[in-house]
Amino acid sequence: MFKILKYSFYDLMRSRWSYVYFIFYLALGFMLLFLNNDLSKAVITLMNVIIVLVPLIATIFGVMYFYNSREFTQLLLAQPLKRTQIFLGQYFGVAGSLCLSLVLGLGIPFVFYGLFKSSAIWDFGLLLVTGGFLTLIFTALSFNIALSNANKIKGFGYAVLLWLFLAVIYDGLFLLSLILFEAYPLDNFSLAGTLLNPIDLSRTLILLKLDISALLGYTGAVFKQFFGTEAGLLISLGVLLLWTGLPIWWLTRQARRKDF
Secondary structure: OHHHHHHHHHHHHOOHHHHHHHHHHHHHHHHHHHHOOOHHHHHHHHHHHHHHHHHHHHHHHHHHHHHHOHHHHHHHHOOOOOHHHHHHHHHHHHHHHHHHHHHHHHHHHHHHOOHHHOOOHHHHHHHHHHHHHHHHHHHHHHHHHHHHOOOHHHHHHHHHHHHHHHHHHHHHHHHHHHHHOOOOOOHHHHHHHHHOOHHHHHHHHHHHHOOOHHHHHHHHHHHHHHHOOHHHHHHHHHHHHHHHHHHHHHHHHHHHHOOO
């Protein structure tokens, strides 16, 4: 598995799109810090970009890499190698290269502007952790979709639709349900709705870490009471791990059963 991971990782690192992804975050970080020397405000702006862009890039990269390397994958399947090793190696190679581009692209400008001397280092660290989780989650989801659909157009369509649902449509349905049932106690419902969407969960964790939950009103107070505690933080990270682990498990299950 590690040889396949290494090959996939270096293959993507040689791709110009990986450099575009890296340079985009590098330029974005320097631009934000040049316009505003307050690291905390820069983290807030980056959160709005990362929460939406990272899942989209991970989804597109995952589907695109899977379909482009399908012939090579079939060649590997003819060798005495376990299917799970092949697909897990490719998955971790793609996800690892995307995480590295994200961490280096944002880390270099923030370190250059004195991140280690600022109290915002923990906020920035949480931003990178949630960005890494979103990369792992949506790369795994995209691999599952591509593995389930031999047709490239359907695969790309389903993957983009999944991202659109979790990033945009889910929030609209969630807010609509809160408005329709406002006469009922919705504390547990709002917490459960947030945990069921990794994008919303990541956004909530960063907002609470930045201590601006007051902007969320009553819902922010409920979130602060739960997510603001050490137990709430551990539960949230555990849910993100679960969101990461379940698609990976399903990927290995599909790989073993699929007829190539």
